[in-house]
Amino acid sequence: MPSLPDTDKAPDAAEVPQQRDSAAVVSVRDVEHTYGGGRGAESVTALGPVSLEIPAGEFLVLVGPSGCGKSTLLRLVAGFERASSGEVEVFGEQPEPGNQAGIVFQQPRLFPWRTVGDNIGLALRYAGVPRAERAERTAELLERVGLADTSGRRIWQISGGQQQRVAIARALAGGKRLLLLDEPFAALDALTRERLQEDLRTVSAETGTTSVFVTHSVDEAVFLGTRTVVLSARPGRVALDIPIGLPRTGTGPDELRGLPEYAALRAEIGTAVRDAAR
């Protein structure tokens, strides 16, 4: 953490950008991404140019029309793809898969024949947590995602919603300070999805983990995010970048959704998404 200045004098101009950079968990600078184009294949410019700074503790939700490059941006931040041009940094480094971020996909991608506890235990092992601490950490993580009693059950014996909870617990088990979530609730029924949204909102407020969450749902963006970025149609560019200044704790989901600010944000973001799709 940068030390506080011992005088109230303004810092040197040269210091200011450096401090801002080091505070950003994710820096995306003038990034464009094009797929394909080799051996006569048609190339697709999916994204950009896009610039975004994501500070610590932010829950940023990316929305936009289908095919606008939301997943591409997430994959660049995860290190699965290298940007065709521009720069992506995570914690000041070039991202590498599995190094800086925990990732949750639309499908949970768990080991189906293993137990819930084993799936979490493996992630803890990969994260370097000593064997003696793993059982306690597993219990804590499962408690956190509302699965306290399922540790001994096999993945194929639990519901899709429960599997997605395990996937979130597994991502948290890695102990990463950045979580990347690509439409994690899209395949779930409406009720399960609402419950998971509420729980993820609580977990995020409790842990303060910086998160980037991709969705098609404007309501999900307003409900979950501290900030929403709307991307325009392909190649995706930032069409709207708006803070969500709603209370993070102490307000129930119905109360939150009943706030006039909630409705106003939904309307503004909804309009931006519709305009982006034109």
Ligand SMILES: Nc1ncnc2c1ncn2[C@@H]1O[C@H](COP(=O)(O)OP(=O)(O)OP(=O)(O)O)[C@@H](O)[C@H]1O
């Ligand atoms: N591996 C790839 N090779 C070629 N083109 C790709 C590849 N991955 C994505 N694309 C194309 O890049 C564009 C952006 O895709 P991307 O998946 O990032 O969009 P998205 O906004 O996440 O879409 P959706 O909301 O439908 O999931 C699309 O036109 C897609 O077809």
